[in-house]
Amino acid sequence: MSGNQLNQAQYEAVFYRGGPMLVLAGAGSGKTRVITERIAALVERDVPHDAITAVTFTNKAAKEMRERLFNRLGDTAKALRICTFHALGLAMLREHAALLERKSNVSIFSISEQKSAMRSVLSDMKLPSDADQVERLLGRVSLLKNGLLDAAENQLSVVREAYDALLTRMNAVDFDDLMILPIRLLSEHRDVQALWQSRCRHLLVDEYQDSSRVQYAFIGLLTEATGNLTVVGDDDQSIYGWRGAEVKNLFQLEQDFPTLHTVRLEENYRSTNSILTAANTLIANNGERLGKTLRSNLGQGKAVRIWESPNGDEEGHRVAADIKARKATAEAKGWDDFCILYRASFLSRPVEIALREASIPYHVSGGLSFFDRAEIQDSLAYLRLMANPADDLAFMRAIARPRRGVGAKALGLLGEFAWKHECSLLEACLHDDLEHRLSHTLREFGEMVTGIEHMLVHGEPDDAFDALLERTQLEAAIRNEAADEDEAERRMNNVMELRRWWLRHREDGGDLTSFLQHVFLASNKDDDDPEGQVRLMTVHAAKGLEFDHVYIIGVEDGLFPHKNALEEKRLEEERRLMYVAMTRARYRLTMAYVRVRSRYGVKEKTTPSLFLKEPDQSVLRWVDKDLNSEEAKEEVDDAMAMFKAIAEKAKQKQ
Numbered sequence: 001m002s003g004n005q006l007n008q009a010q011y012e013a014v015f016y017r018g019g020p021m022l023v024l025a026g027a028g029s030g031k032t033r034v035i036t037e038r039i040a041a042l043v044e045r046d047v048p049h050d051a052i053t054a055v056t057f058t059n060k061a062a063k064e065m066r067e068r069l070f071n072r073l074g075d076t077a078k079a080l081r082i083c084t085f086h087a088l089g090l091a092m093l094r095e096h097a098a099l100l101e102r103k104s105n106v107s108i109f110s111i112s113e114q115k116s117a118m119r120s121v122l123s124d125m126k127l128p129s130d131a132d133q134v135e136r137l138l139g140r141v142s143l144l145k146n147g148l149l150d151a152a153e154n155q156l157s158v159v160r161e162a163y164d165a166l167l168t169r170m171n172a173v174d175f176d177d178l179m180i181l182p183i184r185l186l187s188e189h190r191d192v193q194a195l196w197q198s199r200c201r202h203l204l205v206d207e208y209q210d211s212s213r214v215q216y217a218f219i220g221l222l223t224e225a226t227g228n229l230t231v232v233g234d235d236d237q238s239i240y241g242w243r244g245a246e247v248k249n250l251f252q253l254e255q256d257f258p259t260l261h262t263v264r265l266e267e268n269y270r271s272t273n274s275i276l277t278a279a280n281t282l283i284a285n286n287g288e289r290l291g292k293t294l295r296s297n298l299g300q301g302k303a304v305r306i307w308e309s310p311n312g313d314e315e316g317h318r319v320a321a322d323i324k325a326r327k328a329t330a331e332a333k334g335w336d337d338f339c340i341l342y343r344a345s346f347l348s349r350p351v352e353i354a355l356r357e358a359s360i361p362y363h364v365s366g367g368l369s370f371f372d373r374a375e376i377q378d379s380l381a382y383l384r385l386m387a388n389p390a391d392d393l394a395f396m397r398a399i400a401r402p403r404r405g406v407g408a409k410a411l412g413l414l415g416e417f418a419w420k421h422e423c424s425l426l427e428a429c430l431h432d433d434l435e436h437r438l439s440h441t442l443r444e445f446g447e448m449v450t451g452i453e454h455m456l457v458h459g460e461p462d463d464a465f466d467a468l469l470e471r472t473q474l475e476a477a478i479r480n481e482a483a484d485e486d487e488a489e490r491r492m493n494n495v496m497e498l499r500r501w502w503l504r505h506r507e508d509g510g511d512l513t514s515f516l517q518h519v520f521l522a523s524n525k526d527d528d529d530p531e532g533q534v535r536l537m538t539v540h541a542a543k544g545l546e547f548d549h550v551y552i553i554g555v556e557d558g559l560f561p562h563k564n565a566l567e568e569k570r571l572e573e574e575r576r577l578m579y580v581a582m583t584r585a586r587y588r589l590t591m592a593y594v595r596v597r598s599r600y601g602v603k604e605k606t607t608p609s610l611f612l613k614e615p616d617q618s619v620l621r622w623v624d625k626d627l628n629s630e631e632a633k634e635e636v637d638d639a640m641a642m643f644k645a646i647a648e649k650a651k652q653k654q
Helices: 008-015 031-044 059-079 085-095 111-124 131-145 154-169 177-188 190-199 213-223 248-256 273-283 312-328 345-357 374-387 392-399 408-420 425-429 439-458 461-471 474-481 485-507 512-522 563-567 571-582 630-653
Strands: 021-025 052-056 081-084 202-205 229-233 261-265 304-309 338-342 362-364 534-538 547-552 585-594 596-599 602-605 620-622
Touching: 008 031, 008 261, 021 031, 031 052, 031 059, 031 202, 031 229, 052 059, 052 085, 059 081, 081 085, 085 177, 085 213, 085 512, 111 131, 111 154, 111 392, 131 154, 177 190, 177 213, 190 213, 202 213, 213 248, 229 248, 273 304, 273 571, 273 585, 304 312, 312 338, 312 345, 312 547, 312 585, 338 345, 345 362, 345 534, 374 392, 374 439, 374 461, 374 474, 374 485, 374 512, 392 408, 392 425, 408 425, 425 439, 439 461, 439 512, 461 474, 461 485, 474 485, 485 512, 547 571, 563 571, 571 585
Parallel strands: 021 229, 021 261, 052 081, 052 202, 202 229, 304 585, 304 620, 338 534, 338 547, 362 534, 547 585
Antiparallel strands: 596 602
16 A cells, blocks of 8 residues: 555554654544554564564454455565454463463463352352352452552452462463563563563554553553554543543553654544534533544435334334335345444344344344353363363363263362372372372373373374364263254364364464463454344444444433443443444444333333434434424335335245
C-alpha cells in the first residue's frame, strides 16, 4: 500500500517518528489498517524485526494483524512478534522460568483447575471449601493480584500465599500470573528488562482502552528506556471496566509521556451518517472523554428506526419478520448480514423462538466452548500430565478417566506418600518405596503415561495420539458413556479435531509444551465466527464486529442502561456500551423497546431508555409514534415487497 491510499490522519499516524504517540481511533476508522501499515513502515525503514513488538487483547485480532502483514510484506512478516498481552507474558515466563521458580514446561491452569487448587488450599487450612466460597475467594485473590483490592484482609493474603505456593509446586500458573510474574521479572532483573526493552524498541499496543492497571505497568517497564510507544485506542469504546480495564490509562499517557503526540482518526468507513450522528450525539453526553466526532464517507443513509412493541414475544416476531423481509427483497446478501444485540442474555429467548418459527438460521454466541467439553478436557489432562509430570490436577483427572478402581482413599494415601517424599503424584506411582494394594495398578498407570509421553516426544505424531486414545482406553470410555451412537460420534469428532490441531502444530515445528500453551491461549475468550446465520449476542461480545443490519433489543431503563450500573454510578460506561452497539451497524440500525417485559415469569411495565432520548432526534424515526411517517410507509412497502418476492419464488417452484 502506498501512502496516498491513506487519508491525511492515517498517513500521519503511520509515518510519525517523533516518539510516543496516541492514535485516537474512532469506530470503523481503519485502526487495524493504520497499526499494520505502521509496522510495515518500520520494517521498510530497516528496523530489525526483533525490535518490533505488537500486542493486542484477542487471538482473533492478533491473527488478523499477522495475516494483513503477511499479505503486505510476504514471508518476512513471519519473523515479527505479534501476539496478545498474555502470550507475550507467557513467552517471557518460558524463557526465564528458572528466575520465577518454574520450569519452561509450565502448565497454565484453566478456571476449573484453579478452583480445584483453591479447594485444596482451603481444605488444608480447615476453611469452608464449598463451590461458592471457592469462587468468591478466587475472585478476591485475582483482584488482590491485580492491585484492585487492598491487602488489609490478613486471611486473604495467607490464602493467596498458599494458593501461589501450590501452583509453584505443581509448576503451574493461572491467567493472572501471565501478567503478574513478567512484571516481577522485569522489575527484579535489570538484565532481563534490558533484553525485552530491546525487543520492544518499537512497542505498538492495539485496543489500548481495554488495558488494565497491571498491563499499564507492564507497558511502562518495557518502554521506559526508549519511549517508542504507539497506542491505538478509543476512550468511547472502553466497556470492560467490570473486568479491570481502566479508561483512565488513556488519560494518564500524557502525564507519563510529556512529548505524547495525539492523532485523531475521525473518518468512518463503516456506517452511514445517520447512524454516526445518532452515536456521536449520544456519546457527547459523557464528560470523561478525550473528544472526537466521527464523519461518514457513505452518505446520509436510512434514519435510525425506533420500535415499540407490546411485549418481548411481539418484539421477537417483529425482528424475525423484518429480517425475512430484507432477505427476501435482496437488501441483504446472506443471513450473516444481520445481528441482534442485547444487554442481558435472557432477552435472546423470545427472539430465538421467533427465528425458529420463521425458519431463519441463527447462532447464539457464547455457547459451550469446544475447550470446555468433557472429552476435550479429558484428552488435554493426559497431554498436560505428559508435558508436566508435576501437574497433580491433570493427574487426578487422568487417573479417573476412565475409572480404574482407584478411589478417594487410595488417592489420599498416594498424596500423603508424594508429600512425604517431595514428589508429584505421577512420580509417586513409579517410586520404588510405594507399598499399597493398588501399587501395581498405580505403577501400570505411571508407566503407561511415561510410555505415551515418549511416543509424543520422539515418535510419529499421529501414532502417538492414537496410542493415547487406545492405551488409556479413553476412546472406549467416551463411546461407552455416550447416550447413543450419534452422541458418541459427535464427541469423538471433537477429539479428532484436537488430534488434527496437534498434527498441524507438529508439522509447524512445535512440541507438546508449546501445543498445550497454544491451546490454552486459544481457548480464552475468542468466539467462533459462524457463516450463513443470523448472529445473536451481548453487546460486550460484539465489540470489533460489524454487520449491515443491526437490531438492539431491550432498550429500556433498567435494562440498558442496566440498573446495577445506575446504582453503582457507572452510567458513562453504559453509554459507551450503547455507542459500541450502535456503531456495529453499517447501513441500517433498529433500536427496540417494549411496554411490558417478562422476567422469570413476572411481567413488569417498562419505559424507553434515556439512550433513546439523548441522540439527535432528527436522525431517528419513532416508527410506531407516527403511523403516517415516511418510515412507517416504507415498512409497509417492505412488507409488500416481501410477499411479492415470496409469491414469485413459489411460482418458480411450481
